[in-house]
Amino acid sequence: MPRLWYSRYLASARLRCRPLLISEQYGARIYQHLLRRTINTEANVQRPNDIVPLRKQLKEEAKRSKSQSRNGRGKKQVAANNEWELTVGIEIHAQLNSEAKLFSRAPTSTVAEPNSNVALFDLAFPGSQPEFQAATLLPALRAAIALNCEVQHTSRFDRKHYFYQDQPAGYQITQYYEPFARNGFIKLYDYDGIAPEDGKFVRIDIKQMQLEQDTAKSHEHPPSAHFLDFNRVSHPLIEIITMPQIHSPATAAACVRKIQAILQATSAVTTGMELGGLRADVNVSVRRRDAPPGAGEYYGVRGLGQRTEIKNLSSFKAVEDAIIAERDRQIRVLESGGTVEVETRGWSIGSTETRKLRSKEGEVDYRYMPDPDLHPLFIDDGLVSTLKENLPTLPDQLLAMLVGPMYGLSLEDAKPLVELDDGARLEYYQDVFDVLQALHSDDRDAAKKGLGRTAANWVLHELGALHTKAEVAWHADRIPAQTLAELIDQLIRKKITSSVAKQVLVMVFEGDQRPIQQLLEEENLLLRPLCREEYIALANSLIEENPQMVAQIREKNQLGKIGWFVGQMVRQGEKGRVEAQRAEEILRELILKRN
Ligand SMILES: Nc1ncnc2c1ncn2[C@@H]1O[C@H](COP(=O)(O)OP(=O)(O)OP(=O)(O)O)[C@@H](O)[C@H]1O
Numbered sequence: 273m274p275r276l277w278y279s280r281y282l283a284s285a286r287l288r289c290r291p292l293l294i295s296e297q298y299g300a301r302i303y304q305h306l307l308r309r310t311i312n313t314e315a316n317v318q319r320p321n322d323i324v325p326l327r328k329q330l331k332e333e334a335k336r337s338k339s340q341s342r343n344g345r346g347k348k349q350v351a352a353n354n355e356w357e358l359t360v361g362i363e364i365h366a367q368l369n370s371e372a373k374l375f376s377r378a379p380t381s382t383v384a385e386p387n388s389n390v391a392l393f394d395l396a397f398p399g400s401q402p403e404f405q406a407a408t409l410l411p412a413l414r415a416a417i418a419l420n421c422e423v424q425h426t427s428r429f430d431r432k433h434y435f436y437q438d439q440p441a442g443y444q445i446t447q448y449y450e451p452f453a454r455n456g457f458i459k460l461y462d463y464d465g466i467a468p469e470d471g472k473f474v475r476i477d478i479k480q481m482q483l484e485q486d487t488a489k490s491h492e493h494p495p496s497a498h499f500l501d502f503n504r505v506s507h508p509l510i511e512i513i514t515m516p517q518i519h520s521p522a523t524a525a526a527c528v529r530k531i532q533a534i535l536q537a538t539s540a541v542t543t544g545m546e547l548g549g550l551r552a553d554v555n556v557s558v559r560r561r562d563a564p565p566g567a568g569e570y571y572g573v574r575g576l577g578q579r580t581e582i583k584n585l586s587s588f589k590a591v592e593d594a595i596i597a598e599r600d601r602q603i604r605v606l607e608s609g610g611t612v613e614v615e616t617r618g619w620s621i622g623s624t625e626t627r628k629l630r631s632k633e634g635e636v637d638y639r640y641m642p643d644p645d646l647h648p649l650f651i652d653d654g655l656v657s658t659l660k661e662n663l664p665t666l667p668d669q670l671l672a673m674l675v676g677p678m679y680g681l682s683l684e685d686a687k688p689l690v691e692l693d694d695g696a697r698l699e700y701y702q703d704v705f706d707v708l709q710a711l712h713s714d715d716r717d718a719a720k721k722g723l724g725r726t727a728a729n730w731v732l733h734e735l736g737a738l739h740t741k742a743e744v745a746w747h748a749d750r751i752p753a754q755t756l757a758e759l760i761d762q763l764i765r766k767k768i769t770s771s772v773a774k775q776v777l778v779m780v781f782e783g784d785q786r787p788i789q790q791l792l793e794e795e796n797l798l799l800r801p802l803c804r805e806e807y808i809a810l811a812n813s814l815i816e817e818n819p820q821m822v823a824q825i826r827e828k829n830q831l832g833k834i835g836w837f838v839g840q841m842v843r844q845g846e847k848g849r850v851e852a853q854r855a856e857e858i859l860r861e862l863i864l865k866r867n
């Protein structure tokens with residue numbers, strides 16, 4: 273057992289919140305007692321400096337897994353899939369988008385100084401009582417409705433007992449016997465990234481959703497110290513439990529990804545997996561396809577193999593990789609005549625093996641019991657139907673809209689727009705599109721058709737690439753939607769060339785604040801089109817200088833080389849005056865039509 277710095281870290285806590293349901297006088301006494309015990313806090317709190325940022329860990333993990341698949345892991349997987357059936361059920365814990373904690377009025381901010389958002393109840397001070405914060409129910413209900421669950425009229429809170437330093441009360445309050453939502457489902461399509469063997473569509477049932485408290489955050493300081501930050505204690509969570517109906521690692525990852533997208537679309541959560549707002553436990557079992565059904569059963573699903581559970585996965589890739597590793601481990605155990613033990617296992621980013629955390633003997637008996645301090649939760653049907661009517665558009669509906677006639681996008685462009693930057697990219701895209709549409713309000717339908725696709729190309733690829741190159745996170749304010757739309761408009765109206773548009777985009781991205789029209793005029797970038805004769809003269813001089821290339825195009829039909837000539841014309845022509853499309857037309861005429 274590591275030595276705990278529990279009391280010292282706790283002593284640095286500043287209790288900003290009022291104690292709940294206990295007298296002011298009592299609360300004030302405890303508060304003063306805590307302050308008196310404060311010991312040189314800043315000096316004592318060591319910050320971890322050896323922790324590698326998650327993004328970096330994920331990048332390294334991706335590199336490693338690439339080289340692993342090059343080493344032939346893929347082949348083994350196919351062989352394993354033929355003989356053995358994998359079964360997976362997932363438990364997802366998601367932090368709700370709520371200002372208050374589940375049972376106290378302490379704020380839920382995740383960026384605050386450690387131990388600054390803590391009420392006495394969160395620390396299980398004697399005499400403090402839970403006070404259910406009804407507002408936390410709204411994001412939970414939006415999530416349940418979006419996941420097609422039946423919201424229960426009555427649900428209750430239970431205590432799940434275990435002793436660990438991240439849980440000051442010695443129990444977690446959860447909804448074990450009577451959860452607030454049951455019998456939901458999620459639909460996964462091929463475009464969600466499900467495994468090819470799952471075809472175009474699978475439906476995964478959701479057994480239930482329950483409300484529960486989060487635990488404190490432990491900061492490990494090897495070799496023997498743990499610091500505890502109680503800000504996260506009692507942050508409201510929902511646990512979403514799927515039925516054991518997933519049969520491939522890719523589909524499991526797609527399921528978690530889609531649940532996250534739905535939770536984000538309904539503002540049920542504020543952050544996703546990368547920022548720790550969502551964690552997944554995966555339960556894995558295997559069974560031989562040609563053997564009699566196994567003895568395992570889970571709520572009506574029979575014939576399952578023995579499951580193990582891998583806790584606390586914090587990326588979609590980790591979900592997929594941990595399942596692959598655990599499936600392969602179980603197959604190896606069974607093929608060598610062993611049995612799969614009931615176990616809780618762990619997974620580290622970049623690893624190739626799951627590791628045992630505790631076996632059945634080590635499993636905790638949670639001694640569930642109804643919480644005597646909390647009323648049952650009664651949820652009114654009227655509230656559920658109001659929320660249902662006002663539910664935001666869900667990812668599948670958004671995709672359908674983006675590939676539909678109004679925006680006309682390909683699925684390849686629509687998917688990242690929906691998924692990137694927690695919806696901020698899509699919002700920006702729609703703003704750009706709206707301005708463009710307004711600028712073209714007098715065009716006929718046919719002319720308007722390309723607007724959606726052009727805007728997507730600039731938002732996703734051109735502007736996206738600038739962010740990537742500058743290694744900065746997406747920021748919608750960097751180029752206001754109105755400005756980008758005006759720039760695209762100049763391009764569509766052929767007042768500038770596409771290389772000028774890209775050049776201007778970089779200028780604005782780097783801070784040029786001039787309105788687009790003014791910038792184009794002052795920098796002399798507006799297109800003064802060449803006449804046909806000028807294009808022909810330019811093209812002819814290039815054709816004469818490069819007879820071999822011309823011969824290759826004419827004789828070997830190497831049409832791709834026309835692109836090279838186009839590039840040369842754009843470069844050699846007066847700055848910003850040569851339009852690529854027009855140049856290609858002329859080149860094709862001069863080079864090809866002679867034959
Ligand atoms: N044999 C099996 N193979 C694969 N998955 C299974 C199997 N049996 C059950 N599961 C999955 O395991 C999960 C069990 O979650 P549940 O919350 O009901 O229990 P738990 O894991 O014991 O509880 P907790 O981890 O919350 O303390 C479900 O997602 C279910 O689909």
Ligand SMILES: [Mg+2]
Binds near residue numbers: 363511513
């Ligand atoms: Mg569970």
Ligand SMILES: [Mg+2]
Binds near residue numbers: 581
């Ligand atoms: Mg579990």
